[in-house]
Amino acid sequence: MPMTMTEKILARASGRTEVGPGDNVWVNVDTLMTHDVCGPGTIGIFKREFGKNAKVWDPEKVVIIPDHYIFTSDDKCHRNVDILREFVREQGIPNYYDVGTKDYKGVCHVALAQEGHTRPGEVLFGTDSHTCMAGAFNQFATGIGNTDAAFILGTGKLLVKVPPTMRFDFDGEFPPYVMAKDVILHVIGDIGVAGATYKAMEFGGDAIKRLTMEERMTVCNMVIEGGGKNGVIDADETTFEYVRARTQKPFEPVVGDPGAAHVFAKRYDASTIEPTVARPHSPDNKARARELGDVRVTRAYIGSCTGGKITDFINAAEIMRGRRVAVDTFLVPATTEIAEGLRTEKVGGETLHAIFEAAGCKLSADASCAACLGGPKDTFGRINGPEVCISTTNRNFPGRMGSKEGQVYLASPYTVAASAVTGRITDPREFLQ
Amino acid sequence: MTASSKIRGKVFVLGDNIDTDQIIPAEYLNLVPTIPEEYEKLGSYALIGLPDGQGRFVPEGEAKTPYSIVLAGRNFGCGSSREHAPIALGAAGGKAVVAESYARIFFRNCVATGELYPVESPVRLVDEFQTGDEAEIDLDENAITNLRSGTRFELNALGDARPVIDAGGLFAYARETGMIPHSA
């Protein structure tokens, strides 16, 4: 039987020649990632179940990235990072990116990629739902809870049900004002927030092949907002170039077999996609940016794993250069590498940093998840009242960015930057043409 | 099998797409579920992220809920992978959720932790029950009865998930079935 990309990865990881949707298979895990929110609980279960002196199955394969509640005065948050530190020391885990050291990275999903932990053909689990972002690298990557993660820590294996695959093809070329965020918001709007529950979402077509690695990451990041188990994209030169620049480890990509069965398939003409916005309070509450011109916003936010990468800031800067923002605009680089990039990358001869300063943005000095998930009250950019925020993040459920009184519109960095400048939801074509 | 097949208690009725931020808002994720006092605390905050006006699952100032059954519409538990969500519901004293469908990770976390039974209903039940109604779920018969109205509704069988939750979660089940050794 011909197999999809996801099926081939899971077949290899479970030592079988063939798997099909619905099969329950034990897979060998290549990488387990955890962070400061779920790491302490995972470690607690690991010790309770495998014993105080238990050792993790393979310290090289565990990656621990504190990123969520870092720059806060909350004591419990600091205690949680201490728990991670202690565990890393005791277990001899080399891949730990500690706060307050030069190793600190920031948002786990971007850090995983930048540090070479996302490799084609492999299996990655993480205690965070957006672990699916790594599917952009032709991996099987998905989010799990603490108990499953503790099981992996002890055994290196997890029981996985092979998902059926949905296929999304984009033919032709995306217009220059359309970004990966528009593409995925469009797809989620089409299938709904539960449209891909239990399923793999495979993306392909010429227009996807032309996307940069960071843009592909944005697409796969949000498959969970469509309910998807994982997202996946073919590996090609773009993938290899990114991965080889960041790790020496060997890897073996998979290619979906011709004729593999998909439970759903849809082809899009890439040229018809428009700047897209998800209105409160659901990522599938789709509208065109140009239809929302009378929605006033009180703040803008550019950050997170899905919307705080260097290309996201470059795109925002293209619009903000030489302009001033009309509302409070918070910028949070996802990782320290990106924070550094804000000082070195240039648009029109000026650094991103200079452009954003001149525009009047509030720039976080620290890389982290920040207000993407609200967090402790003193979190940078957190919504603490009835704000209307346009954001490059991935979720707009009630209270997601802090106060339940807030309203969050999700959009691409172009659309967020354009809206920050005008103070109302703005199609970026108003500035780009 | 140790667990009883019947769950009886008051129901708490919710709508569609109840996400994990509503079940346990991110500001409480600094609590670590394996620390007993923090587990209890998580329970006291269960469903505190619901929009105002939807009532409290756990009364203010208390640690436990008077409702053992959460009844909801589609896509319950969507959003983050936080295991804190089923744990908060379980720690508060919730025994089961009955919903038309679940987000995958939430369902899996219910099973892995053994905190509560995520039962699927083939039909929409949120209009058939009111918060506070007394109900009984029969896991062997795959049915829920509204004891106020006397109406009985079919539920989907839990299938593979049932024995894992009955055992008390993934680890207990893995030991019972010899997938991992008995003593730690």
Ligand code: SF4
């Ligand atoms: S940036 Fe937001 S979505 Fe991404 S890992 Fe952090 S909290 Fe989650």
